Amino acid sequence: MRQLRLEPVPVSDNLRAALTAAGLLVDDLDGSDRDYFVCVDAEGRAIGYSGIEACGDDSVLLRSLVILPAHRSRGHGRHLVELTIEKAPPSADVYLATANTASFFEHIGFASVERDEVPSAILATRQLSGLCPASATIMKLSKPPT
Numbered sequence: 001m002r003q004l005r006l007e008p009v010p011v012s013d014n015l016r017a018a019l020t021a022a023g024l025l026v027d028d029l030d031g032s033d034r035d036y037f038v039c040v041d042a043e044g045r046a047i048g049y050s051g052i053e054a055c056g057d058d059s060v061l062l063r064s065l066v067i068l069p070a071h072r073s074r075g076h077g078r079h080l081v082e083l084t085i086e087k088a089p090p091s092a093d094v095y096l097a098t099a100n101t102a103s104f105f106e107h108i109g110f111a112s113v114e115r116d117e118v119p120s121a122i123l124a125t126r127q128l129s130g131l132c133p134a135s136a137t138i139m140k141l142s143k144p145p146t
């Protein structure tokens, strides 16, 4: 499993198709402040995608995270999150918004946060300012104390 790796990808039909099939947003994919990755296994097969959106100097939004259906429930989702976070600046706080997978993210180290605790740069993203339902859960990576 540790042989998974990320490769940068542009916004492509494959990325859009994978996100759409998983019910994730595709209306806000474009933008110079966001990077996308394909997650590739040891045989070179694409098993998922992820993205990261820079929000100000000290926060990022983890986004567009999907493991393709045939590859789920093998620990790849957790590994994809870990690999994607490594692409963020080390000091950045990592946030995400989710409609129905909060329990997965809680399980792997994120905690829910109230909107009034969330940086304005995160709330100003298109996801948080309009595309996500107001009921979406906003979560922050709980980093171990250093």
Ligand SMILES: CC(C)(COP(=O)(O)OP(=O)(O)OC[C@H]1O[C@@H](n2cnc3c(N)ncnc32)[C@H](O)[C@@H]1OP(=O)(O)O)[C@@H](O)C(=O)NCCC(=O)NCCS
Pocket: 022, 024, 064, 065, 066, 067, 068, 071, 072, 073, 074, 075, 076, 077, 078, 079, 096, 097, 098, 099, 101, 103, 104, 105, 107, 108
């Ligand atoms: C959510 C998703 C990425 C999980 O990927 P996955 O490869 O199936 O998850 P993993 O196998 O890495 O699971 C890691 C751990 O989380 C748990 N888990 C997985 N999905 C879960 C869920 N929906 N709720 C609670 N726990 C979950 C697993 O049991 C596992 O626990 P363990 O380490 O104790 O065994 C995948 O289901 C997916 O792509 N869903 C559609 C897209 C989506 O919802 N993305 C999130 C957008 S914000």
